[in-house]
Amino acid sequence: MLSSRKLHILQELMAAKRPITGNDLADKIHVTARTIRNDIKELHVILLRYGGMIKSTRGVGYELIIKNSKAFKGFLQEVLNNSTINTMLDVPEDRVLYILRKLLLANNYQKLDDIAYELYISKSTLHKDLTEVKRIFNLFNLELVSKPYYGVKVKGNEMNVRFCLAEYLFNRKEIVLDMQSQMQDVLPKDEINRIYTIILEEVKDNNIELSDIALNNLSIHFAIACKRIRNKNYVLLPPEDLEAIYTQFEYKVAKHIVERVEESLQVTFPKTEIAYIAIHLLGTKKMANISVNRHEFEGFVESALRDAIKEFIMLVDERLDLNLTEDNELFIALGLHLQPTLNRLRHGMNMRNPMINEIKRKYPFAFDAAILSREVFREKLGVDIDEEEVGYIALHISVAIFRQKKKQSIKSCLIVCATGMGSAMLLKYRLESKYSNQLYVVDTINYYRLNESSMEHIDFIITTIPIEKEFPVPTILVNTILGTDDLLKVESYLQNSYENKVDYLREELIFLHKDLLTKEEVIKYLAKKMEENGYVNHLFVNSVLEREKLSPTSFGNLVAIPHSLEPYTKETFLAICTLKKPIDWEGSRVQIICLLSIGENKTSELKTMYNHLIGIIENKTKVKQLLSCEEKDEFINTLNRGL
Incomplete structure (x- = not known):
């Protein structure tokens, strides 16, 4: 009834709280505005038959109007139930x-x-x-x-067929707890429900801790196994791989699950298939409590993995200066997570990460740190960690960074007030009440005592009078009775946003509306310009391309942030290019490229820089403004307002 594109347009119109323009729809659906106009006309004709219409207002946009709610609901139900190929043509x-x-x-x-x-x-x-x-x-x-x-x-290989099925048979981008509609091509709904219920009961009875995603994945693999066995397609595992499996507790659990499924679904599993299910359980089980004692931890996490994790964390500290070596919580969390991961990888089993794109976009700095695990685990454990597994490791790194940041987040200040102790204390209590977990007032003093005060542990000075003399820390001029503007000034210093963001930009390294066609072409173009201007040497471009091979740096909303594996310059800065048309960047559309050069020992700058760039990435309006800029000055001002 509806093509996938028209269905997408209808979904956007239904979700919109106000009229939506053709250009906005075109951006969301990745087509031209002309295509949107044609589709809207056809969709309007269809909706007229089912109690709806699309109102078009020049200069305002398109709006869905529902005149007959009952007829329209019936239409939606028909669309949802319609599984014909017509929804997939475009x-x-x-x-x-x-x-x-x-x-x-x-x-x-x-x-x-x-x-x-x-x-x-x-x-x-x-x-x-x-x-x-x-x-x-x-x-x-x-x-x-x-x-x-x-x-x-x-x-x-049959196992590879099943891995491919598991990856492409259902929604790979979302966590789907109701699998019925997604798996109906494999087994009837009631059989899928029975499999899920049996697995859930057995893992609970045997105290095997599974995440919702792991339980979902195991149910999916079980359903696929049933389908393939009924078609006489069996997993064949080498005998030497099975000897260690048969003695595992998980094999006994898998055997009991299989026996119940066989009885319920009237299907017979060979012994090797039971081992296949046991490998899944081995690859998903985890210890429920992170507060384990040393004996329990070492009994669960093998020594080779513990050594590899230590080396990985040391490498992260060496490359990115994160000071995570003494973070015992991170070490334990990675061990408990990676031991079942290692069990799976040794048997070639994949694991979806439905959050991977969000992780890369929201936590790029942690993702860069996690990528270092690939070379360590390949060398020390002989296993290859793919991008989706790196994403899970990045989450643990993010938690560690947040934990560290929380310890360091309270900033100290001096208050300088010339109108007496009463007003000074009022200012102090107002600030400490407003920013109780962010700000500590070390002292309230008169101006003449400022020269006598140590600035060693002071982050900034808050003053009610202008101070012309320079001090080693910033000064913030506020009114004695704090107003909204005063509070905004303080907040900007608490968030480190007082830094001059233009310092990260180089006017000679900004290139607008270029006609470049591939990812490699853009990276080589920007790297060459950086080299011609004396910022980097000829090795820089290869490092950027090597980093890109590990995982693409496209973060959505038409933006990519490629960078090198290691520092090549003393300062952190950007080379930026906008393109006439979006290009394919490993499956994502990209039109703004920010080639980031990481400064030596500038990890704090890097984290700040990433935060600024992510703020832009998530602001579609800002991206549009940047793409429309014709002059460098306009681009710098627009970018700086968004940083």
Whole structure:
């Protein structure tokens, strides 16, 4: 009934509290404003038949009007229940997903003519989509084989087929606790519910602690196993891999779960399949309490992993100067998290991270620290940590940084007041009441005593009279009776936002509306300009490209922040480029590139810089303003207002 694009437009109109412009819709859906206008016209005609319409007001935007609530609700229900291919025609990504699912779930060859007919696309379009399908299959060591007059079929290790199914059969971007609608292509709803209930009861009875995501994933893998076994597709594990599994407590639990599922679903699991489920349990179990004693911790976390975690934290401190080596809470948290992760990785099992994009966008500094785990664990443990696992490690690093910041967040000040002790104390109590967890007033003094006061542990001075003499700390001039403007001044100093953000910019390193077409082209262009201006040497660009290989630095909302693996300059600064058109940056659309050069021993600056940039990334209006700037002065002023 509705294409995926029109359905997306309808969702945006329903969610909007006020009229939404065609340009805003185009940005959200990643199409041109002209495409939006055409789709709106067609959608309006459809809605007229079901109690709705789209009101268009020049200069204001589009608004959904519902005249017959009952008819419109019926229409929505029909749209939600409609699982026909017509909802997938417009977007190549959706077609690829459909083809992946079809081929993975099929037990026989599938004719390309039939797939093209189902999708209402030409053979040439189908062949373009199949190129992406083959690329995804390659990631799982699977092959798409063809046979004349029969069609195409997936070929490869059964476990890899199941991993691919688990990754692409359901929503990979969100945590979905209700799997019924997502898994209905695999098993009937009642069977999925029975599997979930059996697993939940057994892990509770056996005191195996699973997160909601882990429980969800295990249920999904179990459902896929049932589907594949019914089609006579079995996991074949080498005998030497199974010997250690059979003696594990998790194998006994897996066997009991399997026995109940077999009885409930009338399916028979071979012994190797039980081991496969046991590996899942080994790869998801965790200790529920982080306050474990040393004996319990060492009994759960193997010594090689403990040593690798210590080396990883030391490397983070060496590269980023975070002072986390003495953080015992971080060490324990990483151990409890990574031991089951290690169990999974040794058996080649994947683990979704539905928060990965949010983690990269909200905690880029912690993510950069977590990336260092890859080289340590590869060298010390012989395992490869992928981007999604890095995301989980980044969360633990973020908690440690927050914990450290909390200890250091209270700032100290002196109050200088010329009107007497009464007004000085009033100022002190007002500030301490307003900022009880952020500010400590060391003393209230007269101006003439200021020269005698030590500034060693003072962050700034708050004064009710102008002070011309320079001191080693900033001074804030306020009124004795604090007003709103006075409070804003104090808050800006508490948040370190008094720094001059223009210092991070270099006018000669700002390039607007460039016609560059690829990620590599942009990085090489900016790095070359930095080198020509004497900021970096020729090694800088390779370091940036190597960092990009570890994990793409596109953070959403058309912004990417590439940077080097290590410092190449004394100061922290940016080279910035805007593009005429967005480019593909590992699956994300990017039009503003901020190439960040990290200064030597400037970790505090780096964290501040990241915070400023993330503030811009999350402000769509600011990004639009930056993209529209024609002159460097205008760009700097616009950027500085957002920093």
